[in-house]
Amino acid sequence: MRWIGFLSLVALSECLVIVPLTKIKSMRESLRERDLLRDYLQRHPYSQAYKLLRQPRVTVQSMRNYLDLYYVGTISIGTPPQKFRVVFDTGSADLWVPSIYCSSPACVTHRIFKPLRSSTFQDTNRPIKLVYGSGSMTGLLGYDDVRIRNLVCKSQAFGLSTTESGIALEFAAFDGILGLAYPSLAFNDTTPVFDSLWKQGLLPDNLFAFYLSSNKRNGSVVMFGGVDHSYYRGELQWVPVSEQGFWQVTVDSISMNGTVVACPGGCQAIVDTGTSLLIGPPDPVLNILKSINAQNTSTGEYIVSCDDVQSLPDIVFTMNNVTYPVPASAYIRRGKTDICYSNLYKDTLTSFNHWVLGDVFLRLYFTVFDRANNRIGLAPVVA
Structure with a gap:
């Protein structure tokens, strides 16, 4: 989560009768949109979907979409449990929350962990520090029981913040971050939450897998230990992880209108649920922005005419010989004053030189993060 907060013919009789069909949302889709699906399934325990939800040890955690900026779910830490809103972030590997030891403005406006109120807390006095693209934290390492719905991860390492810097953290709708990347990115000699869940x-x-809703607060989920196939269309297509740190994959090319516009000889990308935008190296991103006649503003953002959005081409990412189109309706967003902004961001702050496939991409594709086989599965989401 380096950049969090940035901005799916009827023929009758002897004469052929063709009846035009209008797509009607299934009851399941309608209930899910209103966040009523689980309640309905619990009242109808013989449905196939409820059987899926009742599979032993498969955990589905709901998340709330905050303005398409980030997705937040609730966990708890300690005994008795203390609740926190966290971003489930595949771009980092550590869990941390604000603590009673912190006096930064970001801590004052969020829930804080109180060690003395937990009978299972273990202190270490070991200092930690994390730096993100939109803020940073320092703190102390501790251990306690972490709960994600029905899962209880015993003696899990986590950070207790003592300072939090950055406007993004101060005004965030989340308290902390739960990292889901590989252990090599975690605090030294600690085990990330997902690895602990598996080892225990x-x-x-x-x-684990993600479905991220678009333009609605409810319906998003992260699922641990299983996959609900009703969230996507067709078959999952698999992309090997190219380096085990971030969830990093190889992109064969990036094209528009059949012409390669970036990554002509292949490049690397990070699949990151904690980043809101599509991010890339400056020159390739600028080439794409120029090709859609985007204009730079005094704030560094790029805008296009809202009248042109429907005619703009898809940005097509090809990975493992499979194409993943990102339409203009995804990479352009309409502002409050009928100005349309680009969801492409050029990385000028680091020398990372990788693409970051954030929520702009992930809202289009149900995503499975397969640690057993070190691969990522992608399939178009159910509309």
């Missing part, structure tokens, strides 16, 4: 035998399969 709490998951049937060594994977």
Whole structure:
């Protein structure tokens, strides 16, 4: 989560009768949009979907979409449990929350962990520090029980913030961050939450998956240890992880209108649920922005004519010989004053030189993070 907060013919009789069909949302889709699906399934325990939800040890955690900036779910830490809103972030590997030791403005406006109120807390006095693209934290390392719905991860390492800097953290709708990247990115000699869940035998399969809603607050989920196939269309297509730190993959090329506009000889990308935008190296991003006649503003943002959005081409990412189109309706957003902004961001703050496929991309594709086989599965989401 380096950049969090940035901005799916009827023929009758002897004569052929063709009846035009209008797509009607299924009851399941309608209930999910209103966040009523689970309640309905619990009242109808013999439905197939409820059987899926009742599979032993498969955990589905709901998340709330905050203005398409980030997705937040609730966990708890300690005994008795203390609740926190966290971003489930595949771009980092550590769990941290504000603590009673912190006096930064970001801590004052968020829930704080109180060690003395937990009978299972273990202190270490070990200092930690994390730096993100939109803020940073320092703190102390501790251990306690972490709960994600029905999962209880015993003696999990986590950070207790003592300082939090950055406007993004101060005004965030989340308290902390729960990292889901590989252990090599975690605090030294600690085990990330997902690895602990697997090692403690709490998951049937060594994977987790995301469905991110678009333009609505409810309906988004992260699922641990299993996959709900009703969230996507067709078959999952698999992309090997190219380096085990971030969830990093190889992009074969990036094209528009059949012409390669970036990454002609292949490049690397990070699949990151904690980043809101599509991010890339400056020159390739600028080439794309110029090709859609985007204009730079005094704030560094790029805008296009809202009248032109429908005619703009898809940005097509090809990975493992499979194409993943990102339409203009995804990479352009309408502002409050009928100005349309680009969701492409050029990385001028680091020398990372990788693309970051953030929520702009992930809202289009149901995503499975398969640690057992070190691969990522992608399939178009159910509309």
